[in-house]
Amino acid sequence: MYRDGVSESQFERVLKWELLKIKEACAEFQAGYQPKITFAVVGKRHHTRLFPGNPKEADKNGNCLVGTVVDRKITHPTLNDFYLQSHYTHQGMARPSHYTILYDDIKLTTDEFQCLSNALCYNFQRTTSSVSIPSPTYYAHLICARARMYLN
Numbered sequence: 001m002y003r004d005g006v007s008e009s010q011f012e013r014v015l016k017w018e019l020l021k022i023k024e025a026c027a028e029f030q031a032g033y034q035p036k037i038t039f040a041v042v043g044k045r046h047h048t049r050l051f052p053g054n055p056k057e058a059d060k061n062g063n064c065l066v067g068t069v070v071d072r073k074i075t076h077p078t079l080n081d082f083y084l085q086s087h088y089t090h091q092g093m094a095r096p097s098h099y100t101i102l103y104d105d106i107k108l109t110t111d112e113f114q115c116l117s118n119a120l121c122y123n124f125q126r127t128t129s130s131v132s133i134p135s136p137t138y139y140a141h142l143i144c145a146r147a148r149m150y151l152n
Helices: 008-029 110-120 135-151
Strands: 002-004 038-043 068-070 080-085 097-104
Touching: 002 135, 008 038, 008 097, 038 110, 080 110, 097 110
Parallel strands: 002 038
Antiparallel strands: 038 097, 068 080, 080 097
C-alpha cells in the first residue's frame, strides 16, 4: 500500500491508526482475512535532487536516467527509505520521489520493492510514459479530487 501526503512527523500516528483500520476492514470483509501488507509513504514535496556522477549517464536535460534509485548515503539512518527517479522531465531538473517503508509483512527485498514501485509508475492510463509516483497513488489523488468536487 502506498500512502502520500504524510510528513515524517506523522509516520508513527499514520502507521498506528491507518494500518489498524486497514486490518479491521479486511477482517470485516471476511472473518479471519489477514492479508500481508507493505505500507510505504511516497513523498514528492522535498528539496532533494539527484545529479549523475558521470555526464554520460545523464539524459539530454542533465538529469539522472529514469529508473535511478538512491538507497544509501543521503537516506535516513534508521528508516528503510530510498529515492526513485521514475519519470522523465522535458524541461528543468527532475525531482525524485522519496519512499519510506513503514511496515512490511510481505518481506520483499529492498530491490524487489524498488522494482515494483518503478513498474507501477508505468501503468498510469493517461500517459504513455512513466509518472513520478506509483499509479495507485495517482488514482487515489484523482478520486479524492472528484470527491472534493461533490462535497463542495
